[in-house]
Amino acid sequence: MSTQTANPLGHDFGLQLTAPLAGYWLAIFRVLTGWWFFHAGMTKILEGGLTYTYAPIYLQSMTGTVLGPIPVWMGTNLAPLLQFWVPAGETLIGLGLMFGALTRLAAFFGTMFMTLFWVGNADFAHGLVSSDLMGLMLFVTVIVFAAGRYFGLDAIIERTAFVERHPRLRYLLG
Amino acid sequence: MAQPFHAIDRLAMAVGGALILLGVPVLGLFELLDGAPYGAAAVTNDAGQVVATPLIDPNIRTGLVILGLLVFLLWGLYRMASPVMDVESTRREVPAAD
Numbered sequence: 001m002s003t004q005t006a007n008p009l010g011h012d013f014g015l016q017l018t019a020p021l022a023g024y025w026l027a028i029f030r031v032l033t034g035w036w037f038f039h040a041g042m043t044k045i046l047e048g049g050l051t052y053t054y055a056p057i058y059l060q061s062m063t064g065t066v067l068g069p070i071p072v073w074m075g076t077n078l079a080p081l082l083q084f085w086v087p088a089g090e091t092l093i094g095l096g097l098m099f100g101a102l103t104r105l106a107a108f109f110g111t112m113f114m115t116l117f118w119v120g121n122a123d124f125a126h127g128l129v130s131s132d133l134m135g136l137m138l139f140v141t142v143i144v145f146a147a148g149r150y151f152g153l154d155a156i157i158e159r160t161a162f163v164e165r166h167p168r169l170r171y172l173l174g
Numbered sequence: 175m176a177q178p179f180h181a182i183d184r185l186a187m188a189v190g191g192a193l194i195l196l197g198v199p200v201l202g203l204f205e206l207l208d209g210a211p212y213g214a215a216a217v218t219n220d221a222g223q224v225v226a227t228p229l230i231d232p233n234i235r236t237g238l239v240i241l242g243l244l245v246f247l248l249w250g251l252y253r254m255a256s257p258v259m260d261v262e263s264t265r266r267e268v269p270a271a272d
Contacts, residue, residue, distance in 0.1 A: 020179050020187075021187075024187055024191065028191050028194060032195075032199070034199075039206070042212075043213070046212060047212070098199065
């Protein structure tokens with residue numbers, strides 16, 4: 001109550017499901033983030049199928065980063081998997097976010113992608129904060145606020161008997 | 175302190191959000207379905223000549239998004255100008271349970 005009194009916008013922007021603005025904006029934000037990844041993945045599939053040959057090359061070039069030898073090892077040893085995983089993963093992450101289904105799981109994989117982009121793309125000449133870091137933060141925000149519960153399928157999926165019996169699944173949904 | 179949501183507020187939310195979603199994912203889907211170029215920009219060859227143009231002019235799509243943001247701005251200004259209702263004074267006192 002004290003918060004609402006101190007903050008005249010607390011009612012409108014509150015993060016309860018009943019608050020009018022927060023859920024609405026999180027849904028729009030989630031769909032736009034999803035579209036971003038869906039478009040990236042789908043265009044790769046349309047142009048080159050499920051063999052995105054640049055993926056392992058990109059990871060192999062990530063030498064001398066804070067991630068150590070991990071990306072280079074992945075690019076060298078998991079090349080066929082990565083060629084498939086990048087376009088398929090981006091498309092599925094995008095679909096998950098747009099429809100709000102398995103949202104947190106999708107956003108988790110989105111953070112993995114964006115971490116690799118952030119570390120791999122940046123020379124940090126303009127500081128650490130880049131558009132890739134902002135993209136990474138978008139996915140983290142989707143996870144933190146369980147954006148799939150707002151006008152997303154997860155709002156329905158979480159009410160199923162199966163999820164009721166296995167409440168930890170909400171860490172992947174929401 | 176709160177301002178109730180009226181039909182005009184819901185209308186602003188619907189119109190502003192719809193314009194943004196129309197500009198980015200909805201028309202983007204049409205752009206994808208139309209075939210290459212899948213991005214929003216025209217494709218040029220080495221000589222700088224345009225060899226393929228997108229189905230929808232990117233200015234239209236960005237314009238829709240900016241229009242949506244303008245709706246939000248106007249709505250925010252309207253909310254600022256609207257009287258604020260004191261919810262605390264209208265709340266009924268209820269005796270505490272034992």
